[in-house]
Structure formats: structure tokens, C-alpha cells
Amino acid sequence: MKEELIIKAYEIARERYAALGIDTDKVLAQMQDFHLSLHCWQADDVIGFENAGGSLTGGIQTTGNYPGRARNIDELRADILKATSLIAGTHRLNLHEIYGDFQGKKVDRDEVTVEHFQSWIDWAKENNMKLDFNSTSFSHPKSGNLSLSSPDEGIREFWVEHTKRCRAIAEEMGKAQGDPSIMNIWVHDGAKDITVNRSLYRQQFKKSLDEIFETKYDNMRDCLESKTFGIGLESFTSGSLEFCVGYCAANDKIYTIDTGHYHPMENAADKVSSLLLYVPELMLHVTRGVRWDSDHVTIMEDPTMDLFKEIVRADAIDRVHYGLDYFDASINRIGAYVIGSRAAQKSMLCALLEPIATLRQLELEDKGFQKLALLEECKSMPWQAVWDMFCLKNDVPVGNEFIPEIEAYEREVTIKR
Ligand code: RNT
Ligand code: ZN
Numbered sequence: 001m002k003e004e005l006i007i008k009a010y011e012i013a014r015e016r017y018a019a020l021g022i023d024t025d026k027v028l029a030q031m032q033d034f035h036l037s038l039h040c041w042q043a044d045d046v047i048g049f050e051n052a053g054g055s056l057t058g059g060i061q062t063t064g065n066y067p068g069r070a071r072n073i074d075e076l077r078a079d080i081l082k083a084t085s086l087i088a089g090t091h092r093l094n095l096h097e098i099y100g101d102f103q104g105k106k107v108d109r110d111e112v113t114v115e116h117f118q119s120w121i122d123w124a125k126e127n128n129m130k131l132d133f134n135s136t137s138f139s140h141p142k143s144g145n146l147s148l149s150s151p152d153e154g155i156r157e158f159w160v161e162h163t164k165r166c167r168a169i170a171e172e173m174g175k176a177q178g179d180p181s182i183m184n185i186w187v188h189d190g191a192k193d194i195t196v197n198r199s200l201y202r203q204q205f206k207k208s209l210d211e212i213f214e215t216k217y218d219n220m221r222d223c224l225e226s227k228t229f230g231i232g233l234e235s236f237t238s239g240s241l242e243f244c245v246g247y248c249a250a251n252d253k254i255y256t257i258d259t260g261h262y263h264p265m266e267n268a269a270d271k272v273s274s275l276l277l278y279v280p281e282l283m284l285h286v287t288r289g290v291r292w293d294s295d296h297v298t299i300m301e302d303p304t305m306d307l308f309k310e311i312v313r314a315d316a317i318d319r320v321h322y323g324l325d326y327f328d329a330s331i332n333r334i335g336a337y338v339i340g341s342r343a344a345q346k347s348m349l350c351a352l353l354e355p356i357a358t359l360r361q362l363e364l365e366d367k368g369f370q371k372l373a374l375l376e377e378c379k380s381m382p383w384q385a386v387w388d389m390f391c392l393k394n395d396v397p398v399g400n401e402f403i404p405e406i407e408a409y410e411r412e413v414t415i416k417r
Pocket of ligand 2: 186225258285
């Protein structure tokens with residue numbers, strides 16, 4: 001796209017926004033400071049590198065068999081770099097434990113150490129990326145339906161050991177990058193049918209978490225992710241909303257909002273201002289729920305835009321970590337990264353472009369018509385010109401120009417796998 005055209009459109013947009021009291025240059029600077037934590041698992045359908053061809057368990061599922069899945073660490077790294085080359089700004093990478101550099105050796109989950117992530121730490125440094133981390137309770141012979149909440153002490157202790165080791169790894173990542181690594185704990189624990197020992201499993205889960213968090217670290221942060229249900233585990237989830245929010249509030253832990261983890265009519269955005277009164281920070285897993293926990297690619301839809309608006313309106317930009325979490329195996333996977341990341345960025349941009357001071361004042365003065373009218377007008381303000389400028393400044397494709405780039409990478413690289 002012609003550079004002059006983008007600049008011209010931006011200048012007009014700048015004036016339009018200035019009339020509403022918004023400084024678009026400042027917003028562009030804020031956008032530069034907005035870092036996503038890109039989930040590594042979209043590239044390979046959440047399989048990881050433990051054993052080639054292992055299958056996904058734990059109530060999550062990828063559907064589709066689009067060609068070109070990353071089959072090893074080199075392919076995954078290349079795909080991530082391709083994706084980030086099409087996304088403005090600098091971003092973090094969110095690794096799961098099963099993505100360790102195991103060099104073909106069998107390393108069980110209770111044996112993993114930082115040495116299995118040293119090459120990731122080096123790679124991330126070379127590529128100006130910071131790492132976040134996740135323990136992995138699924139896709140393992142000991143996963144069963146219950147891991148950290150298992151009544152079987154042997155199983156429970158195995159997963160406690162795993163999770164403790166993951167925290168130690170996250171601590172080393174944080175140290176190496178001079179910035180805390182955010183470590184998420186999500187366990188699939190649940191049951192398919194009517195469950196009578198709910199209390200027992202939740203007590204076990206709490207006991208496990210207390211043990212896991214005994215060691216205090218300075219270079220990593222813990223977060224806990226709740227869920228409504230998993231596939232095949234429809235009737236009970238140990239880590240329900242109440243369990244996780246309660247635990248995080250009582251123990252000063254970060255709560256993870258996965259936008260696909262609530263009832264379809266529930267508004268994830270509305271949780272932000274409540275949660276932040278009781279938990280120190282939030283981690284996001286931005287995804288697109290379609291009817292159930294479907295992990296569709298994030299797009300710029302109302303729930304996503306509302307979430308980012310609520311974060312900005314709550315003055316909480318710096319109290320949130322912006323992870324993505326979806327896995328679509330039915331379309332080009334690099335394309336999936338780019339669509340979702342750009343959609344999250346666009347949603348943040350629109351949130352930053354809101355005339356929030358005016359809107360707040362109108363609401364306080366009970367001027368409901370004026371507030372609603374302004375909110376409606378915001379939708380057709382030229383935010384797209386600011387977005388294009390952001391891409392231009394960051395030297396990434398403007399508009400749909402990233403499509404042929406992904407097609408070329410598919411032709412040259414992924415289709416040959
Ligand atoms: C599953 C959770 C969890 C996973 C990843 C792979 O429902 O959302 O965050 O998607 O850990
Ligand atoms: Zn998630």
C-alpha cells in the first residue's frame with residue numbers, strides 16, 4: 001500500500017481524534033509498549049516434543065488436519081518467527097512444559113529441569129523475546145481425569161513435583177530475561193459424570209497448590225486458570241471459577257481469564273474490575289468461544305473488544321498479561337497466529353482510542369443519551385488509519401498484505417512438511 005496514502009489518512013484521523021481529546025501519537029506509543037504473549041501451541045496442535053505423534057488429552061481437542069503442522073523444535077521456532085515478522089511490535093512467547101528441548105531423550109514430567117529449556121532461553125534472547133511458561137498436566141500416562149486433585153497420593157505427588165519443577169524453570173527464565181516469567185497453572189482435572197467426591201478432589205487440589213507454592217521466587221509469577229468444563233469431563237471441574245478466584249484472592253496469585261472458559265452468556269470483560277480488587281494481576285488467554293470451549297482463532301468481535309475496553313477503563317493496562325490461547329488445526333497455522341494477534345492488537349487500539357474522560361463524565365452527569373451516542377460514534381471513527389500507521393511504523397504488512405506473505409511461506413516451507 002502506498003506510504004503517502006497511509007500517512008495522509010493518519011493525519012486526518014489524528015485531527016478527528018484530537019477533536020475528541022485523544023492524542024493518537026500517544027496511543028501509537030502506548031501500542032508499542034503493548035506486548036502479547038504468543039502461545040507456542042498453535043503451531044503444532046498442542047502436541048509438543050515429548051514423543052513424536054503423542055495424542056492430546058485432558059478435555060481439550062484440536063480439530064482439523066490442515067497440512068504443515070510444526071513437527072519439531074526447529075520448525076516451531078521458524079513458524080513463530082514467521083508469524084512475529086507479520087505482527088507489529090515485540091512480543092513474548094508462552095511455552096508449555098511439553099515443548100522442552102528434550103533432544104530425543106525420554107524426560108518424564110517429574111524429571112524436567114531448566115537444562116531442557118536452555119536453548120529456548122538462548123533463542124528467545126537472540127530474537128528479542130521474553131518467555132512465559134505453563135506446567136503440562138495433560139497428554140501423559142499419569143494424566144487420568146485427576147492430577148493435582150487426585151485422591152491417589154502417588155499421582156498427586158507426581159504432578160506436584162512436576163509443577164514445582166516448572167516454577168523453578170520459570171524462575172530461571174525470568175532471571176535470564178531480567179523480567180518475570182509468568183507461569184500459568186491449568187489442570188484439566190474433572191469428571192465426565194455425576195461426581196459425589198467434589199469436596200475431596202478440591203481439598204486435594206488446594207493441598208497440592210499450597211505445596212507447590214511453598215518456595216517463593218522473585219523472577220516468576222504464578223497464575224491459576226479456571227474452566228467450566230472440558231470435553232469428556234463435562235460434569236465436574238476441580239478448578240472451577242470459584243475455586244480459582246478464591247485461591248488467587250486468598251493467596252495473592254494472578255488469576256487467568258481464558259475467554260473461552262465461561263458459560264456462553266457470561267461476560268468475561270465484566271470480571272476485570274471485580275477481580276482486580278482482590279487479585280494482584282490478571283493473565284489473559286484470549287480465544288474465541290464458539291458454543292463451547294472451542295478455542296477458535298481470536299477475532300475482533302464484541303467480547304474481545306469489550307475485554308480490552310474494560311482493561312483500559314479500569315486503568316489496568318499494566319496489571320494484565322496478554323496471552324493468547326487457541327488452536328485451530330483446520331487453517332494455515334501461521335495465519336491463525338497473525339489473525340489472532342492482530343485482532344488482539346486492534347482491540348487494544350480501539351480501547352485506547354476511546355474518549356474515556358468524556359464518557360466517564362457524561363455517565364456521572366447521568367447524560368445517558370450523550371454517552372450512548374458518543375460510544376456509537378466511536379465505532380465509525382477512523383481507527384483503521386491509526387492501525388495502518390502502527391503497522392507502517394513497525395514495518396509489517398499493512399492491511400491484507402500479510403495474506404500473500406503467509407501463502408508464500410506455505411508454498412516454500414509448510415506444505416513440504
Ligand atoms: C484449556 C486451557 C489451557 C490450554 C493450554 C494449552 O482449556 O485453556 O490454557 O488451552 O494450556
Ligand atoms: Zn487457556
